[in-house]
Amino acid sequence: MINFAKWKVVLVLALCGFAVFFSLPNLMTQKDAALLPTWLPHKQVSLGLDLQGGSHLLMEVDVEAVVTERLESLVDSARVVLRGARIRYTGLGVQGHSIGVFIKDPARTEEARVSLRDLDSDTVAEVGEGGRITLTLTEKAIRDRRISAVEQSIEIVRRRIDETGVREPTIQRQGEDRILVQLPGIDDPERVKRLLGKTAKMTFHLVDLRTPISEALAGRVPPGSRLLPHASDIGPDGGPRMVLIRKKVSVPGDTLIDAQPTIDQRSGQPVVSFRFNPVGAKKFGDVTKKNVKKPFAIVLDGMIVSDPVIQEPILGGSGQISGRFSTREVQDLALLLRAGALPAPLTILEERSVGPGLGADSVAAGKVASVVGLVAVVVFMVVTYGLFGLMANVALLLNIVFIMAALSVLQATLTLPGIAGVVLTIGMAVDANVLVFERIREEVRIGRSPFSAIDAGYSRAMTTIIDANVTTLIAAVLLYTFGSGPVRGFAVTLSIGIATSMFTAIMVTRLMVVTWLRRRNPQVLPI
Amino acid sequence: MRPLQLIPAGIAIPFTGKRKLFFVFSCFLILASLALFAVRGLNYGIDFKGGILIEVKTAEQADIGAMRSTLSDLGVGEVGLQEFGAPDEILIRVQRQEGGEGAQQVAVEKLKAALGSGVEYRRTEFVGPKVSDELFWDGVYAVAAAIVAILMYIWFRFEWQFGVCAIIALVHDVFSTIGIFALLGMEFNLSTVAAILTIAGYSINDTVVVFDRVRENLRKYKTMPLGELFDLSINQTLSRTVMTSVTTLLALLALYFLGGEVIRGFSFAMIWGVVIGTYSSICLAVPLLLYLDLHRRGAGGAGAVAEETP
Numbered sequence: 139m140i141n142f143a144k145w146k147v148v149l150v151l152a153l154c155g156f157a158v159f160f161s162l163p164n165l166m167t168q169k170d171a172a173l174l175p176t177w178l179p180h181k182q183v184s185l186g187l188d189l190q191g192g193s194h195l196l197m198e199v200d201v202e203a204v205v206t207e208r209l210e211s212l213v214d215s216a217r218v219v220l221r222g223a224r225i226r227y228t229g230l231g232v233q234g235h236s237i238g239v240f241i242k243d244p245a246r247t248e249e250a251r252v253s254l255r256d257l258d259s260d261t262v263a264e265v266g267e268g269g270r271i272t273l274t275l276t277e278k279a280i281r282d283r284r285i286s287a288v289e290q291s292i293e294i295v296r297r298r299i300d301e302t303g304v305r306e307p308t309i310q311r312q313g314e315d316r317i318l319v320q321l322p323g324i325d326d327p328e329r330v331k332r333l334l335g336k337t338a339k340m341t342f343h344l345v346d347l348r349t350p351i352s353e354a355l356a357g358r359v360p361p362g363s364r365l366l367p368h369a370s371d372i373g374p375d376g377g378p379r380m381v382l383i384r385k386k387v388s389v390p391g392d393t394l395i396d397a398q399p400t401i402d403q404r405s406g407q408p409v410v411s412f413r414f415n416p417v418g419a420k421k422f423g424d425v426t427k428k429n430v431k432k433p434f435a436i437v438l439d440g441m442i443v444s445d446p447v448i449q450e451p452i453l454g455g456s457g458q459i460s461g462r463f464s465t466r467e468v469q470d471l472a473l474l475l476r477a478g479a480l481p482a483p484l485t486i487l488e489e490r491s492v493g494p495g496l497g498a499d500s501v502a503a504g505k506v507a508s509v510v511g512l513v514a515v516v517v518f519m520v521v522t523y524g525l526f527g528l529m530a531n532v533a534l535l536l537n538i539v540f541i542m543a544a545l546s547v548l549q550a551t552l553t554l555p556g557i558a559g560v561v562l563t564i565g566m567a568v569d570a571n572v573l574v575f576e577r578i579r580e581e582v583r584i585g586r587s588p589f590s591a592i593d594a595g596y597s598r599a600m601t602t603i604i605d606a607n608v609t610t611l612i613a614a615v616l617l618y619t620f621g622s623g624p625v626r627g628f629a630v631t632l633s634i635g636i637a638t639s640m641f642t643a644i645m646v647t648r649l650m651v652v653t654w655l656r657r658r659n660p661q662v663l664p665i
Numbered sequence: 666m667r668p669l670q671l672i673p674a675g676i677a678i679p680f681t682g683k684r685k686l687f688f689v690f691s692c693f694l695i696l697a698s699l700a701l702f703a704v705r706g707l708n709y710g711i712d713f714k715g716g717i718l719i720e721v722k723t724a725e726q727a728d729i730g731a732m733r734s735t736l737s738d739l740g741v742g743e744v745g746l747q748e749f750g751a752p753d754e755i756l757i758r759v760q761r762q763e764g765g766e767g768a769q770q771v772a773v774e775k776l777k778a779a780l781g782s783g784v785e786y787r788r789t790e791f792v793g794p795k796v797s798d799e800l801f802w803d804g805v806y807a808v809a810a811a812i813v814a815i816l817m818y819i820w821f822r823f824e825w826q827f828g829v830c831a832i833i834a835l836v837h838d839v840f841s842t843i844g845i846f847a848l849l850g851m852e853f854n855l856s857t858v859a860a861i862l863t864i865a866g867y868s869i870n871d872t873v874v875v876f877d878r879v880r881e882n883l884r885k886y887k888t889m890p891l892g893e894l895f896d897l898s899i900n901q902t903l904s905r906t907v908m909t910s911v912t913t914l915l916a917l918l919a920l921y922f923l924g925g926e927v928i929r930g931f932s933f934a935m936i937w938g939v940v941i942g943t944y945s946s947i948c949l950a951v952p953l954l955l956y957l958d959l960h961r962r963g964a965g966g967a968g969a970v971a972e973e974t975p
Binding site: 188196198327328331335485486487488489490491492493495496499500503504506507508510511512514515518519521522554555557558561562564565566568569572573576579580583598601602605606607608609610611612613614616617619620621622623624625628629632 | 669670671674720722766767769770773774777785786787788789790791792793795796800803804806807810811814815818819822855856858859862863865866867869870871873874877878881901902904905908909911912913914915916917918919920922923924925927928931932935
């Protein structure tokens with residue numbers, strides 16, 4: 139153990155050199171580091187959201203809603219088809235992942251089955267007892283729907299977040315139907331959450347004028363219509379004013395290509411002005427031409443935003459939405475319309491937001507704790523082991539350099555528990571050296587010469603060092619596997635710290651001890 | 666300067682002789698921990714229980730009473746307020762809201778509207794029922810997996826008797842850490858689980874060092890009575906055990922006092938763990954080996970103590 143091959147010496151020194159080199163950018167400000175030429179290492183340790191401030195949001199896509207929506211539209215189509223063919227039916231409705239209907243005339247069941255089957259190629263049509271036809275979505279169709287709903291949601295979330303101007307957001311899919319969003323340095327997480335919490339599905343409908351609103355309010359809503367509440371108007375009963383609209387979408391919201399917040403020239407109110415693509419413009423033109431002097435409803439997420447009367451045909455493909463909006467609401471609505479609608483509602487399952495103040499305080503506290511911890515351990519080692527303690531301290535400092543270099547190169551995130559991991563490593567890193575030094579003391583006590591005591595000290599302590607560190611590493615790896623967020627950061631620094639401390643203690647300190655031994659050739663070890 | 670020796674050379678403390686005392690103390694510790702856990706339960710943080718946590722910094726010294734009455738009127742259930750490190754920093758805890766995942770977000774908005782924009786929001790966290798459930802079970806699995814993995818490793822490197830004793834000591838450390846959290850009513854959250862796993866690693870680390878020496882001495886002194894041999898092994902490694910515990914404690918104390926309020930619970934658990942882990946390695950794990958029919962090579966036993974190359 140006291141012989142070092144030349145190449146080993148070179149390797150150890152080279153590794154230490156690399157570590158210093160790659161940890162250097164951390165001594166600069168972020169700006170300066172970014173200006174470094176590309177051949178120099180310029181990666182810094184990236185701070186977790188708990189240290190730099192920011193929001194972590196875990197959201198769930200309500201994928202079931204997508205399937206339900208699909209089934210409901212299938213019910214509507216089935217109604218149209220059956221009525222068109224004059225087939226009499228009852229009990230048409232959604233059941234689980236299928237729709238069911240009873241055909242009254244047994245002779246026409248087969249005909250009905252065929253025409254229903256042709257509605258959607260992703261369904262299987264079966265005839266049951268009593269002329270009951272069920273149309274079931276295939277497993278594959280449901281799975282595809284879900285996957286595309288999640289992917290689409292991620293895209294829309296990304297667009298909405300980009301629109302808010304957050305720098306370097308992370309948007310990831312997690313598991314089957316979850317989206318993890320990490321937003322460093324945002325100052326108003328509530329606004330982002332509000333924006334992400336809205337589906338923003340906008341559609342344009344005609345108002346149903348054939349049925350008096352009192353009929354609908356009494357519960358007699360015609361099948362092709364729907365009763366929806368107004369977002370800001372109050373009705374006579376004190377609740378929101380109800381509007382009866384046709385279910386049929388006159389112009390879909392996805393034909394919008396632009397939306398901007400502006401101020402209405404006449405009223406001076408904040409409004410959203412929008413523009414359709416050519417398809418939408420044509421549809422909008424046709425509808426407004428045919429329905430002059432009739433009310434028209436703009437529906438957003440199941441609420442009537444506005445139901446103005448069409449004054450004249452709008453052929454230019456642009457229009458505006460006026461409601462009782464504040465300037466802020468108009469900005470957000472325009473943003474949502476530009477970014478597009480989510481295919482399914484999102485629910486936030488977990489939020490962890492840290493303000494920049496707390497983040498900075500944590501970094502400062504972490505630094506102080508690390509330095510004080512380090513100084514205490516360094517002093518203690520020198521007091522206990524003298525010159526050998528000094529050598530162990532060099533290794534300890536190098537160990538911190540190694541941890542910083544590894545974090546920078548691997549681009550692992552340093553979190554507050556991660557800093558705790560570094561501080562803990564400072565305390566535990568000297569363990570390998572303590573094991574060796576204590577062993578050397580023992581060997582000296584039984585009368586060995588300095589050379590043989592050091593040799594024996596290292597070789598006997600080695601298995602212990604490995605066994606002891608592997609067990610800690612097991613705990614750290616499990617922590618990484620099962621942990622999440624900041625706790626993972628702890629597992630990362632702890633694992634890196636254990637690995638580098640073994641290297642610095644076994645190789646670096648040993649190299650120093652052996653070199654000193656050969657140069658001085660001492661008769662008595664100062665330990 | 667003459668180097669300091671915390672533990673004088675040639676020390677001979679009869680640890681195995683005093684084992685009954687240690688066993689009684691440890692049994693008491695475990696039973697008390699289990700009782701506290703059963704009766705008082707743990708003060709789970711929002712990670713495991715779900716709920717809302719908001720940390721605010723007010724412009725001047727906060728009026729906790731006024732804040733409490735404002736927030737209690739919101740109909741979000743029980744609101745807990747606590748000064749957090751400084752008189753102008755308040756930690757607000759609100760229980761998990763009924764009504765599923767979306768209800769948490771609604772309550773956060775309500776709370777923030779009531780607190781107004783005059784305060785600095787240092788931290789806003791909420792965890793819904795689904796995630797808190799998952800985090801809880803992940804924590805349980807992690808601790809269980811760590812214990813099993815460590816048992817396997819010790820078994821592989823030593824004999825099964827060592828593995829069993831190491832795990833008894835480990836479980837003792839984990840239980841008593843849970844017990845101290847139940848006793849003091851300290852918040853038990855994700856970072857506490859991280860601390861417990863680290864304690865597991867640290868405690869085993871200590872145990873392995875002593876076991877290694879036991880194994881070495883078993884080969885060296887083939888006729889020495891086991892009790893005497895265990896005492897010798899513990900005393901030979903005592904200096905290292907104490908040294909490492911002291912350096913680790915120095916670092917942890919720095920973290921506890923200077924690392925900030927957020928990390929204090931974690932540091933506390935670790936400090937407790939280092940102390941209890943050191944105790945259990947010396948006073949439990951090794952003396953327990955006496956009861957497990959440890960056969961020794963060349964001393965008439967049929968079984969064998971693992972022969973490892975050093």
